[in-house]
Amino acid sequence: MTDYNALAELLLPNIDKTPEYYENLYPARNLPEGARVVRVAPSPTGYLHLGTLFAGLVNRITATSSGGVFFTRIEDTDKKREIEGGIENIIDGFARFGITVDEGFYSGRQEKGDYGPYQQSHRAEIYQTYVKDLIKKGYAYPCFCTAEELEAVREIQEAQKIRTGYHGKWAKHRNITVEEAKALIDEGKPFVIRLKSPGSEENKVVFEDGIKGKIEMPENDEDFVLLKSDGIPTYHFAHAIDDHLMHTTHVMRGDEWISSVPKHIQLFKLLGFKVPKFAHISPIMKLDNGAKRKISKRKDPEAAVHFFAEQGFPSENVIEYLMTIAASDFEDWRRANPTASYKDFKFNLKKMSVSGALFDEVKLLDVSKNRICLLSSQQVYDYVTEWAKEFDPEFYEILVKNPEYTKAVFAIDRDVPKPRKDIAKWNEVKDYFSYMFDDLYVPCFELPENIQKADALAFLESYKAVYSADDDKQEWFNKIKAIAPTLGFAAETKEYKANPDAYKGSAGDLSTVLRLAITGRRNTPDLCSIMQVLGQDEVINRIDTILRG
RNA sequence: GGCCCGUUGGUCAAGAGGCCUAAGACACCGCCCUUUCACGGCGGUAACACGAGUUCGAAUCUCGUACGGGUCACCA
Numbered sequence: 001m002t003d004y005n006a007l008a009e010l011l012l013p014n015i016d017k018t019p020e021y022y023e024n025l026y027p028a029r030n031l032p033e034g035a036r037v038v039r040v041a042p043s044p045t046g047y048l049h050l051g052t053l054f055a056g057l058v059n060r061i062t063a064t065s066s067g068g069v070f071f072t073r074i075e076d077t078d079k080k081r082e083i084e085g086g087i088e089n090i091i092d093g094f095a096r097f098g099i100t101v102d103e104g105f106y107s108g109r110q111e112k113g114d115y116g117p118y119q120q121s122h123r124a125e126i127y128q129t130y131v132k133d134l135i136k137k138g139y140a141y142p143c144f145c146t147a148e149e150l151e152a153v154r155e156i157q158e159a160q161k162i163r164t165g166y167h168g169k170w171a172k173h174r175n176i177t178v179e180e181a182k183a184l185i186d187e188g189k190p191f192v193i194r195l196k197s198p199g200s201e202e203n204k205v206v207f208e209d210g211i212k213g214k215i216e217m218p219e220n221d222e223d224f225v226l227l228k229s230d231g232i233p234t235y236h237f238a239h240a241i242d243d244h245l246m247h248t249t250h251v252m253r254g255d256e257w258i259s260s261v262p263k264h265i266q267l268f269k270l271l272g273f274k275v276p277k278f279a280h281i282s283p284i285m286k287l288d289n290g291a292k293r294k295i296s297k298r299k300d301p302e303a304a305v306h307f308f309a310e311q312g313f314p315s316e317n318v319i320e321y322l323m324t325i326a327a328s329d330f331e332d333w334r335r336a337n338p339t340a341s342y343k344d345f346k347f348n349l350k351k352m353s354v355s356g357a358l359f360d361e362v363k364l365l366d367v368s369k370n371r372i373c374l375l376s377s378q379q380v381y382d383y384v385t386e387w388a389k390e391f392d393p394e395f396y397e398i399l400v401k402n403p404e405y406t407k408a409v410f411a412i413d414r415d416v417p418k419p420r421k422d423i424a425k426w427n428e429v430k431d432y433f434s435y436m437f438d439d440l441y442v443p444c445f446e447l448p449e450n451i452q453k454a455d456a457l458a459f460l461e462s463y464k465a466v467y468s469a470d471d472d473k474q475e476w477f478n479k480i481k482a483i484a485p486t487l488g489f490a491a492e493t494k495e496y497k498a499n500p501d502a503y504k505g506s507a508g509d510l511s512t513v514l515r516l517a518i519t520g521r522r523n524t525p526d527l528c529s530i531m532q533v534l535g536q537d538e539v540i541n542r543i544d545t546i547l548r549g
Numbered sequence: 550g551g552c553c554c555g556u557u558g559g560u561c562a563a564g565a566g567g568c569c570u571a572a573g574a575c576a577c578c579g580c581c582c583u584u585u586c587a588c589g590g591c592g593g594u595a596a597c598a599c600g601a602g603u604u605c606g607a608a609u610c611u612c613g614u615a616c617g618g619g620u621c622a623c624c625a
Contacts, residue, residue, distance in 0.1 A: 228623040259620040511585040
């Protein structure tokens with residue numbers, strides 16, 4: 001009969017606290033009925049990933065909707081994969097997207113809250129305390145197998161076509177004695193601590209997933225690793241301890257975790273913890289050569305959230321798009337509440353898609369357009385200059401040269417009851433308004449086929465003589481209409497349509513000529529406004545340039 | 550391969566046995582409005598993966614097949 005207490009002392013001699021100590025240190029939260037305590041637990045292995053942002057958003061909105069708590073926890077138990085600045089990348093990324101944090105890391109490396117530390121590498125002693133307790137109870141034991149030994153076992157299992165893994169009779173050190181363990185330790189052999197799983201493949205474990213519904217799986221019988229040889233826990237163990245001590249009520253994470261739920265449930269029960277509710281979020285997918293696959297950090301630029309910043313998507317518009325994926329009833333709500341903050345939306349997990357949604361940039365563009373058209377010219381000015389300062393310094397200089405002028409440009413078709421929906425992201429602005437800035441304007445006078453160059457030039461000549469920058473819209477167009485008949489064009493579109501053979505075209509065609517002369521484009525916002533902003537001199541100047549050929 | 554999960558138009562999706570002759574949004578096309586460019590309005594193309602079963606009745610329940618996804622580490 002193994003002396004488990006002796007084994008525990010042998011393995012973790014420096015641990016003198018007990019689970020009770022921590023239970024008392026982190027008492028239950030005082031929250032109203034129905035409040036959900038949720039978290040996002042990223043590992044600092046790279047930049048902020050779209051999937052992580054998505055998970056963060058879903059958790060944040062769940063906490064907000066229920067009057068609960070949202071916290072961040074850094075899962076840095078794998079030192080090999082950790083990168084410099086990894087924590088800041090993710091935490092500051094959340095902040096940039098307006099995902100506020102109630103507890104845990106909230107900016108750079110700053111953390112707050114009563115249930116910390118919120119970084120797993122700083123919680124080693126806590127995990128070890130619980131592991132020691134498990135060993136004493138005979139639920140955990142040391143394993144001295146090397147990677148090579150484990151690999152050899154796996155090969156045998158594969159050759160025999162049986163389930164691979166460290167379980168049942170394959171669990172070599174399951175019944176190791178204190179003496180055997182001591183001898184191996186004295187030899188300097190490294191070891192891990194494994195769970196002595198009481199489970200059986202024959203039994204079923206059933207749980208209700210908040211998103212996917214009822215799921216039934218075989219019980220875990222794998223003696224998986226709790227503590228790695230460096231004394232740091234694996235994800236599974238840290239998850240159980242932390243979410244218990246931090247009193248998480250709902251574990252909402254990527255659905256790649258579904259298959260390990262039996263392990264987690266087993267751990268919670270063995271440790272005497274209340275099992276939290278689980279909700280597994282489907283990944284955002286991407287179409288690759290006709291095949292759907294999870295969006296990948298390595299292959300897809302849009303997987304890195306930085307991609308959106310570079311393109312000039314306002315971060316809240318990316319969130320807006322993510323909300324449409326997260327909740328199937330969000331768009332309806334948005335139509336009814338066009339100016340409300342998405343945070344006021346009542347989020348319901350049941351409305352989340354069970355299968356993974358394809359990332360749709362075209363839809364993102366549309367969502368973003370619909371939000372940007374609601375902004376004032378001042379807001380657009382602030383956004384665009386902020387973006388350009390970082391990503392297009394040359395354009396930035398042009399924009400700030402004369403702020404009032406630039407704002408007047410953005411006000412065209414914007415500060416009106418029915419604003420134009422044209423800009424979806426800030427990197428489109430430069431090209432879209434290039435003709436409004438001397439430094440960017442390139443004259444171009446390619447007429448449509450139905451207009452003769454001689455007529456166009458004759459029109460410009462006449463128009464130049466009567467044009468005034470003070471004209472209001474009606475006056476402005478009346479002048480075009482007045483010239484039309486003198487050149488054989490119809491003043492009214494209807495007249496032309498009724499009798500197309502009698503005219504060369506309509507006043508509308510002449511507007512196109514003018515637009516071309518002034519902007520070099522066939523498509524622009526309201527021409528009259530453009531000419532007013534440009535000013536009399538510049539307009540005459542541009543017409544002259546065309547007339548001179 | 551084992552174990553899970555999924556499959557409604559090109560995309561996101563509504564849908565919980567009769568209300569489905571299957572909603573809405575994006576994209577696309579057409580028409581209307583219009584001084585241009587847009588906005589907007591109206592309309593259109595387009596889907597229940599397949600096969601059995603249960604039922605008076607199935608997109609909805611069951612089983613099977615196919616396809617897609619996830620997972621099987623001292624990574625999270």
